[in-house]
Amino acid sequence: MTNIHSTAAEMASALAAKEISSVELTKQHLDRIAAVDGKINAFLHIDKAGALEQAEVIDKKRASGEKLSPLAGVPIAVKDILAQKGIPTTAGSKILEGWRPPYDSTVVAKLKAASVVILGKTNMDEFAMGSSTENSAYGTTQNPWDLARTPGGSSGGSAAAVAAFEAPLAIGTDTGGSIRQPAALTGIVGVKPTYGAVSRYGVVAYSSSLDQVGPFARTVLDTALLHEAIAGHDERDSTSINAPVPQVVAAAKRLDVKGMKIGVIKELSGSGFQAGISARIAESIELLVAAGAEIVEVTCPNFEYALAAYYLIAPSEASSNLARFDSMRYGLRVGDDGSRGAEEVMSATREAGFGKEVKRRIILGTYALSSGYYDAYYGSAQKVRTLVKQDFDNAFAKADVLISPVTPTTAFKIGEKSNDPVAMYLSDIATIPVNMAGIGGMSLPVGLADEDGLPVGLQIMAPVMQDDRFYRVGGTLEAALLSKWGQPILSKAPDLTVQK
């Protein structure tokens, strides 16, 4: 019986077999959202009417025998950073309150073309700046595993929605770990594809050279199905790669890693990572060895500078990307009472419309790009970026994929790090190098930490445009873990309908 706990692949085949309609499936999810989202706060906007209308159209198409795409009729949640025509798009910020884009982002257009039903827009750290959703201007999202904890961020709303069975699929963006970290903290699968594999057109920019759109789902196969639906060259994004999309669905179904070399990154293991995390990673390595993979240790000596370099490059680009929010053409406008000039209105609007973390990064980036400081900050950071790439090149010369934990700790408590930016930044220590090098990475749930019973994520990384490799390894390990556990990891999560 297909229900909200089914995988997207199961939903898709039930829909194809007409065992359930898209309208019924959409209603089930809208009911679930109505029942639990008051506790989770994953959604910023629920497009009930739009979703049902879309589902109805898809059902009619199916009834008329029209050929539909693999995910046709399956619902999805979309991070509120992707423009969707006519639907509020805030990027988690007050400054965009009330803005309804006049156009669809490429990814939203692809989802619509693939007949995926868009349920609504999900919560996030303002402009994707943060690792907990606590920087959202619209309140924090709670982790379905423990409502006192954050789901991670910045795509915390999307991750929580999938983990709380409010949607089987979700779209996130990942600039320094914003898909992989919340996936790890909520026990689901999240993928940051190779930079340029998925179009950024219509994605409100945080850091253009690092931002990448990617899929969330509860299984590797579901993630791959969504990956294939959204990836591909887009002539409206100059940085989009003009090459065929790697065969990620086939890779997810392969369930075989015999002969693959898996590199364990020395700098991203051992001390600095929670014991329960290291234990689950060690178990995963054993399972991969048992499945026929060969383990090699690799060293990436420049990773230790990656975090610092990231916090120069990303804020620099952000300081420029966010300059357009000036109240002149859209969004919030403050102080326009006839007594103030344009410059004062711009200033008052930005003062009122941006949150603390956003202002911090704008100031940081403005400083780093200033004449006289550019070389020391932005320039040096770009050099680090080259060194991080070299580290990956050297490591991939020895291994087909690399692995590490996704996060140093499991989900942390709401408020725990919100007054300590550096502690918060450290949440992304293992994920940032991937963005710096422009390669792809997956976060795969590999169990619960013994000390707190919270999900642990394993990061699997592959070279540029070899994203199929981490689907192959992820799919194989997922199957091994499932046969060990007997049931999916999310079955261990608390029942939200009774939890307070």
Add this chain to the structure above:
Amino acid sequence: MTLDYKAATEKYEPTLGLEVHVELNTNSKMFCSCATEFGASPNTQTCPVCLGLPGALPVVNGKAIESTILIGLALNCSIAPYSRFARKNYFYPDMPKNFQTSQYDEPICVDGFLDVEIETDEGPKVFRVDIERVHMEEDTGKSLHVGGSTGRIHGAEYSLLDYNRAGIPLVEIVTRIIPGTGKYAPQVARAYVTQLRDILRSLGVSDVKMEQGSLRCDANVSLAPIGSGLLGTRSETKNVNSLRSVERALTGEIERQANRLEAGERIIQETRHFLEESGLTRPGRSKEQAEDYRYFPEPDLVPVTPDAKWIEELRAKLPENPADRRKRLQREWNVPDSEMNSLINAELVDVVEETVKLGAEPTRARTWWLGEISRLANEKEVAPTSLISTAFVAEIIALISSGDLTDKLARQVVEGVVNGEGSPKEVIEKRGLKVVSDDSALMVAIEAAIAAQPDTAERVRGGNIPAAGALIGAVMKATGGQADASKVRELLLKHLGQG
């Protein structure tokens, strides 16, 4: 005591620097597919990209790159195998993204030059203007500040913004400093902009209409005492909207600076605005505290890496340099300087060349275009080229050369063609315009004229040749002007025993 221009340049040496902005005439904008038509209703040629809506991304217009490379090649520049766009960050309401996508330390064309010739006291002299760089950028929108006295944003009641121009491809051509022009600085500047305009027009990459802003010149000038070897503080004059203004603005600015220096005042590094009516400049934004634009490479665009083979193909396509071409044509047509200048000023060089290519005799081609056709065009307040095709002009000239038309008849043919009566052949047919060259027909008219004015005929017979004019006039009148006057004269004089 104030210095006039002559006195100013006897004491101070000007150093020039010119920045020219050219709007390319591509069909679409620099980074999106919006139309670029001039004068469209406000904000009708916009899209998420050129409005800088959240999420929108730029894509470089390949045609704009081609045009820029052509400009670089025509200005003897090297074309960079790798160049990048950069963001120039500053806030202004007419800039949708609050940064301008431009090129900064990695421009597409560098190190060129343009030789310009001007008339000096010692005759024609060539000055070499070194080009530092040619780079691509996007134009901003237009602001209209309503209310207030200055028309500027400060003090305005409200402002209107039109983003049709936002994102139009602009090419900026920057010279190195131009020393050693002395008192000729304003003329050198004007000649440079004129020649640049002609080159751009010959390349077909821009409308180059200064009055519409598709060609804009910022003129930098500084003064230092002659022989001091120093470089003074410069001012930058904007809003120079015609070739004449380039010269006037610099003359005025050199005078202004000289008088400040004379009075012991210092020159402030600033932007000044040229005032068309008075020929003076007024101060604008001070550049004493250089604005920090926080340039950095545009992460949304990949580097521009033109293929060397493509560059060579473009080089092979370059038209002849307009200055060289004019010299060649002047030589080939054997035209005096003054008349060549008339042709150039009337923008008729191209059509005359085309008419000559179609077989017309150069002097006739020149005279017809510059004379009768221009006269009719003036009357109708249109361009001469819109009145009649070069093919028709060539056809008419051929008929004159063969003696089938007189100048007078030809004027009627031109008039007929201009009035839409058809091709020259059709006009000749319809109006019955044919030179009466049949001697017997002429003789009938001549005898009739003699019969009508026997006294005059008698005077001619008596040797008073000038008196024949009245008889010739009568014959011409009788034949409706279709006779060849010299033929009439010849027959008449012969008939009266004077031939």
